[in-house]
Amino acid sequence: MSDMFGAMSLAQLSTLIQNRVVDPVAVTESVLEAIGNHHDQSIFTAVFGDRALREAAASSERLRQGRSLGILDGIPIAWKDLFDIAGRATRAGSKVLADAAPADKDATVVTALQRAGMIAIGSTNMSEFAFSGLGINPHYGTPSNPAAKGAPRIPGGSSSGAGAAVAAGLVPVAMGTDTGGSVRIPAAFNGIVGYKATRGRYPMDGVFPLARSLDSLGPLCRSVQDAVWIDAAMRGLSVPQVAAGDASALEIVIPTNVVFDGAEAGVIDAFETAVERLTRAGASFARMAIPAFDEILALMAKHGTLVTAEAFALHRERLVGPEAAEMDHRVVMRTRLGEKISMPGYVAILEARDRLVNEVTRLLGDRLVAFPSVAHVAPLLAPLEADDDLFVAVNGKTLRNTMLGNFLNWCGVSVPCGTGEAGMPVGFLLSAPARKDETLLSAALSTEAVIRGDFV
Template sequence: MSKSFGAMSVAQLSVLIQSGAADPVDVAETVFESIANYADKAVFTTLLEGRAMEEARASSKRLREGRSLGLLDGIPIAWKDLFDIEGLPTTAGSVVLAATAPASCDAAIVGLLRRAGMVAIGRTNMSEFAFSGLGINPHYGTPVNPRGTDLPRIPGGSSSGAGVAVAAGLVPVAMGTDTGGSVRIPAAFNGIVGYKATSGRHVMDGVYPLAKSLDSLGPLCRSVRDAVWIDAAMRGLTAPDVIERPLRGLELLVPENVVFDAAEPGVVAAFEAALERFQSAGASVSRTIIPAFNEILDLMTRYGPLVTAEAFALHQERLAGPDAERMDHRVVMRTRLGSRTTAPDYIAILEARRRLIGGVDRLVGDRILAFPTVAHVAPPIAPLEENDELFFATNNRTLRNTALGNFLDWCGASIPCGTGESGMPVGLLLSATASRDEALLGAALAAEAVVRGDFV
């Protein structure tokens, strides 16, 4: 049993720990053993074995004394290399930050989950400065998608190591960030669950930013229930407050424009099969064009993407100095495009965003949106590393569906719905308008078994 601790869901492992059938110290030790034995060394950038064992021993003592902190006490968690960890520099997947001053304290969200009893295992790899949906990193290596059986495939980004760590059974949950899809994309590509919260739902202190107007947090895990439990602790709650919604009467809205453009046949087939299962379970499905989707793409063509403008403002000084030579040249090229967005352009984007959010909120109402998380399955790594033009085209295509939700400030959860080309996982994205996270998660709780079908 111990060898599979990291491959369990949070809920499964919690039952063992709370009942005394598993000890947090043994759990942590076997997790580190699994990581040491895992062939791909690009999943983690830093392991926190000393800290983790101290936290695990404290958890074990509490449980023996009948002082459990709750459902998450003793559960291992991995942290994306954007979260401050006391005593370590926060490198954000880049070598240029490796010599910066160590963090004086944990990021606020790290502290909240530590207070819930969770055990910090290490930091996971990522796209440099979180600025890619593919997960390729030339500095620390690219984690290989464990679902691929034919050739090495991308993990998705930017939370690449987080997605692989969970999908490979190394940890039950890993924390990511999502600015354009960085939680939901690796979840979809690796066949796991990824929840992106409404921006502002979780405290961001001590999290290295990409674009503050769009940044949000969320866990990558094995089940929606796991995401609900983690989300509660991220908000300082001692117990989850999300109520499962019945599928009968649930209204799903499927956009007909943009999100299916150039979609792989296998992705569409897996998505449509899941919709049929929804309808058989009593949910209603309607389809409509969402004009805002095309307007968002037009805005990006006219003014440049909002994320790129804000990333350039963050990194402008770095890009003008010697550090640019030490960065991934693709990150440098993409970030420098933000210099083309003038101050009037930036204001025009923000004004259009407010208008579009209001219009889409009225159109969608209380319905839950559903469409493929990504319109294709995880492609091979090698061609993307060798061809910059292919890299940028694939990155844009990978981010397209999820980035729409970030721009409109939606919350979203990607759930595996089957397989597509080469037997690779396909994700179905459920989304809701801003601050309707409880409604989204309640629907996702009820829908998960239906969405998954026979996907394991």
């Protein structure tokens, strides 16, 4: 059993720990050993052995004295390398920050989960400065997708190490960020669950930004129930308040524009098969165009993207100094595009965004939205490393579906729904308008088994 702790769901591992079948110290030691022995050493950029064992010992003592902090006490969690961890530099996947001053305290959400008893196990790899949906990192290596059976495939990004760490069974949960899809994409590519919360649901103190008007957080984990538990703890709740709803009462919109353009046949088949299962379970679907999707793409073509404008503003001094030579040239290239976005153009995007958010919210009403998380399965790594033009094209297509939700400030959950080309996982993305996270999570709880195909 000891080599399986990282491959368990939070519920499975919590049952063992709370019933004192296993001790948090033994769990932590096993997870640390598994990480150290794993064949892919690019998944983690740092492992917090001493800290993790101290936290595990404290958890063990609490449990011995009957003072458990709750259902997450003693469970390991990995953190994407842009969350501040006290005493170490927050590198955000970049060499240029390797010698930065160490953080003087943990990020607020790290502290929240520590207060719930969780064990900070290490920092996971990522796309440099979180600016790619592919997960390729030339500085610290690119984690290989654990679902790939042949040549290495990308893990998705930017939360690449987080997705790979969970999919490889090294940790039960890892925390990511999502600005254009960086939780939901690696979840889909690696065949796990990824929950992107509404922007602003959690405090962002101590989280290295990409684009503040879009940045959001969320866990990559094994089940929707796991995501519900993590969500509650990050908001300071001792007990989750989300319960499974009634799948037969769900009304779901499937967009007919944009999200299926150029989609692989295997992705469409896996998605539509899941829709058929949900229909048999009583959910109702309406297929309709969402005009805002086309307008968002037109805005980007005319003015550029919010993420590029805000990333350039954040990194503009770095881009004109010697640090630029130490950065991934693809990140430099993409970030410099932000210089071409004018202030009137940026304001026009923001004004259009407010209008479109309101229009789509009225259009949807109480309905959810569903479409494939990504239009294709995880592609092979080597061609993307070798060809910058291919990198740009695939990155754009990879981000297309998920970034729509970021622009509209939706919350979303990606759930595995089958496999496509080369037996690689396909994600089913269920989304809801801003601040309807409880509605979304309740619906995802009630439909997860159906979406996965476990429903009989």
